[in-house]
Amino acid sequence: xxxxxxxxxxxxxxxxxxxxxxxxxxxxxxxxxxxxxxxxxxxxxxxxxxxxxxxxxxxxxxxxxxxxxxxxxxxxxxxxxxxxxxxxxxxxxxxxxxxxxxxxxxxxxxxxxxxxxxxxxxxxxxxxxxxxxxxxxxxxxxxxxxxxxxxxxxxxxxxxxxxxxxxxxxxxxxxxxxxxxxxxxxxxxxxxxxxxxxxxxxxxxxxxxxxxxxxxxxxxxxxxxxxxxxxxxxxxxxxxxxxxxxxxxxxxxxxxxxxxxxxxxxxxxxxxxxxxxxxxxxxxxxxxxxxxxx
Amino acid sequence: xxxxxxxxxxxxxxxxxxxxxxxxxxxxxxxxxxxxxxxxxxxxxxxxxxxxxxxxxxxxxxxxxxxxxxxxxxxxxxxxxxxxxxxxxxxxxxxxxxxxxxxxxxxxxxxxxxxxxxxxxxxxxxxxxxxxxxxxxxxxxxxxxxxxxxxxxxxxxxxxxxxxxxxxxxxxxxxxxxxxxxxxxxxxxxxxxxxxxxxxxxxxxxxxxxxxxxxxxxxxxxxxxxxxxxxxxxxxxxxxxxxxxxxxxxxxxxxxxxxxxxxxxxxxxxxxx
Ligand SMILES: Nc1ncnc2c1ncn2[C@@H]1O[C@H](COP(=O)(O)OP(=O)(O)OP(=O)(O)O)[C@@H](O)[C@H]1O
Ligand SMILES: [Mg+2]
Numbered sequence: 001x002x003x004x005x006x007x008x009x010x011x012x013x014x015x016x017x018x019x020x021x022x023x024x025x026x027x028x029x030x031x032x033x034x035x036x037x038x039x040x041x042x043x044x045x046x047x048x049x050x051x052x053x054x055x056x057x058x059x060x061x062x063x064x065x066x067x068x069x070x071x072x073x074x075x076x077x078x079x080x081x082x083x084x085x086x087x088x089x090x091x092x093x094x095x096x097x098x099x100x101x102x103x104x105x106x107x108x109x110x111x112x113x114x115x116x117x118x119x120x121x122x123x124x125x126x127x128x129x130x131x132x133x134x135x136x137x138x139x140x141x142x143x144x145x146x147x148x149x150x151x152x153x154x155x156x157x158x159x160x161x162x163x164x165x166x167x168x169x170x171x172x173x174x175x176x177x178x179x180x181x182x183x184x185x186x187x188x189x190x191x192x193x194x195x196x197x198x199x200x201x202x203x204x205x206x207x208x209x210x211x212x213x214x215x216x217x218x219x220x221x222x223x224x225x226x227x228x229x230x231x232x233x234x235x236x237x238x239x240x241x242x243x244x245x246x247x248x249x250x251x252x253x254x255x256x257x258x259x260x261x262x263x264x265x266x267x268x269x270x271x272x273x274x275x276x277x278x279x280x281x282x283x284x285x286x287x288x289x290x291x292x293x294x
Numbered sequence: 295x296x297x298x299x300x301x302x303x304x305x306x307x308x309x310x311x312x313x314x315x316x317x318x319x320x321x322x323x324x325x326x327x328x329x330x331x332x333x334x335x336x337x338x339x340x341x342x343x344x345x346x347x348x349x350x351x352x353x354x355x356x357x358x359x360x361x362x363x364x365x366x367x368x369x370x371x372x373x374x375x376x377x378x379x380x381x382x383x384x385x386x387x388x389x390x391x392x393x394x395x396x397x398x399x400x401x402x403x404x405x406x407x408x409x410x411x412x413x414x415x416x417x418x419x420x421x422x423x424x425x426x427x428x429x430x431x432x433x434x435x436x437x438x439x440x441x442x443x444x445x446x447x448x449x450x451x452x453x454x455x456x457x458x459x460x461x462x463x464x465x466x467x468x469x470x471x472x473x474x475x476x477x478x479x480x481x482x483x484x485x486x487x488x489x490x491x492x493x494x495x496x497x498x499x500x501x502x503x504x505x506x507x508x509x510x511x512x513x514x515x516x517x518x519x520x521x522x523x524x525x526x527x528x529x530x531x532x533x534x535x536x537x538x539x540x541x542x543x544x545x546x547x548x549x550x551x552x553x554x555x556x557x558x559x560x561x562x563x564x565x566x567x
Binding site (some may be wrong): 181 | 351353355356358377378379382383387388389390394395396397398399403404406407408409410411412413456457459460
């Protein structure tokens with residue numbers, strides 16, 4: 001078979017861009033894990049919750065988009081705070097497995113709520129991404145994927161800058177680095193936990209809104225979270241850089257597998273990457289050994 | 295009586311501490327820190343020195359420890375109900391054993407993290423980074439570097455510098471000499487003495503190295519098995535025959551190694567991990 005390099009380029013570029021959404025959702029996961037050591041298995045469902053909130057504001061209440069999007073993101077932040085306060089905070093000091101189990105429960109609760117309020121039917125989100133075709137050289141890019149990637153990169157950059165220069169970001173990184181010392185220098189650690197959930201839920205909502213705009217929303221879109229988990233394990237649970245690199249990598253692998261082998265091989269391909277990376281680097285690409293040695 | 299109480303910045307009264315609901319680490323310990331003084335708390339491995347400091351700074355719950363009985367008063371106020379960060383904001387800074395710098399943060403960011411200690415303070419002065427760099431010029435040179443790459447001695451300086459940012463009334467220092475060369479230990483203790491003299495910061499200084507501690511302290515306590523066994527002025531303790539035999543002769547390299555292992559184990563133990 002003759003290699004079609006143009007097609008390969010197009011597929012690769014599209015897949016890496018699609019991976020931008022994994023990176024953003026992965027960042028949302030890492031935010032909580034780094035600060036609180038909670039493995040949030042409901043990350044996919046939090047994505048879903050954000051997209052349904054957007055659906056409610058934009059499609060059901062017919063709010064203009066410039067209002068509906070921030071409203072959905074803010075409402076998701078509130079949801080994050082409520083989740084932290086009611087489900088996670090009471091487990092402070094319990095073994096990590098209990099918080100882990102609670103997030104599994106949280107996932108089911110969110111799915112249940114969505115099916116109760118909006119039914120399990122697939123829905124379309126209002127189109128807000130430009131639809132004009134994008135070309136890079138000879139390659140055509142689906143405009144929604146392109147703009148989704150642009151929005152994801154903007155948010156990722158914003159989060160990185162904020163957490164580098166804002167004092168609250170220093171508090172979060174300090175807490176992630178040494179919790180006892182964070183208490184000892186006067187940081188309100190429980191508040192940092194709360195902050196990490198709020199930011200995480202907001203980032204998840206942004207990803208959810210983009211994912212939903214590309215492929216529609218339904219009560220089963222939480223499966224997106226499965227791939228996000230693969231991403232953060234490949235990247236190293238506590239590594240921001242890892243989530244970003246692994247997000248793009250998994251996007252690429254998935255896209256290539258889909259294009260050359262068929263859609264049913266996507267998940268298989270990502271899991272092969274997962275197993276391979278874990279064999280070579282048991283802590284993920286950029287994970288810190290220290291924490292896993294525990 | 296009232297006169298006496300105001301002169302004591304810290305009063306620890308007959309406290310008992312239990313870890314994991316079973317291990318009793320302190321058995322009726324009492325001590326006091328007069329305002330403006332350095333008080334040394336000495337004792338061998340496992341005596342309960344660090345536990346005493348954690349009880350004072352309310353960090354015990356992080357290690358599943360509990361203040362089972364007794365009272366602790368800081369500046370006349372009972373501290374039992376205060377969260378650790380509230381206590382720091384009131385003026386108690388704990389420089390933990392093993393330094394506990396934020397390794398993934400730069401030196402400067404370590405100090406910035408400590409400015410939270412100043413939030414909500416009524417008499418709030420601005421955070422004074424220059425003051426820290428004045429006492430520890432080495433930190434200024436390395437302020438943009440990651441704290442994890444500092445030498446042990448520099449990390450100890452950073453840990454003390456971080457506490458300085460909090461402008462504490464009382465500093466709790468847990469083994470500042472741990473794993474640090476004798477020369478650097480001397481330098482650090484000289485700075486500790488200067489901070490005490492120049493900033494009127496009261497200090498409770500835990501040490502294994504009794505010689506260096508008693509050289510800067512005004513008075514001292516010696517503890518064993520979770521309670522105080524001897525107390526007195528620094529001069530008296532330094533010249534006491536028993537103290538000389540049991541404590542001033544100690545502190546060789548072999549012990550330093552076992553300390554490190556203990557410290558290692560403790561660092562792994564995190565509240566939420
Ligand atoms: N987190 C913990 N869980 C259970 N037991 C503990 C814990 N921390 C300390 N202990 C026990 O409490 C006792 C006092 O320990 P502590 O660390 O206060 O001693 P120390 O005087 O500081 O010793 P060192 O000089 O070795 O630092 C020891 O018997 C120790 O084994
Ligand atoms: Mg100790």
